[in-house]
Amino acid sequence: MNKAQLREGPDGWHAVLNLRGVEHRIWLKEAPVVAIAYAVELPFDRDFEFRADAGRRLWRALSGTPPGPPLHALSESRRRRFALALRALDARMDGSTYREIAEVLFGAKRISERDWRTHDLRNRTIRLVQSGFALMRGGYRALLRPTSRKK
16 A cells, blocks of 8 residues: 655655655655656755666656665675674673674684684674774764765
8 A cells, every 4th residue: 555644844845655665755845736747856966876766766666666676775694794793892892702792693612712813703703893883983874875886
């Protein structure tokens, strides 16, 4: 079922359309009129590529075609890595050692006592904690505004 929300703000009209399970956010200068054709206005700024993709996805949803994934969608492996980084950060800030963190994240049986200093999971755990700290210190903003794809 398609649902829409519409509200007036100081800068114009804001609409949220839920089409085929995808949420589309739209801004209009003036109150919307039902039987009128609309165009998408895209400024040539650093977000142009993402705005153009969002416009394409909206057009596809309105025409009944599956919109496809957004340009900036995170892959499953990146989502897993971010989740591990945040769990590692929480544990480290709670006073856990790298070894304790690795045992919880990857399983204690995978790490022998003798091999810990040179184990690849030690380095991976340290990198996860560092990534978690980077996200906490503002790196999460990169998730909100991903870099454009290089051609």
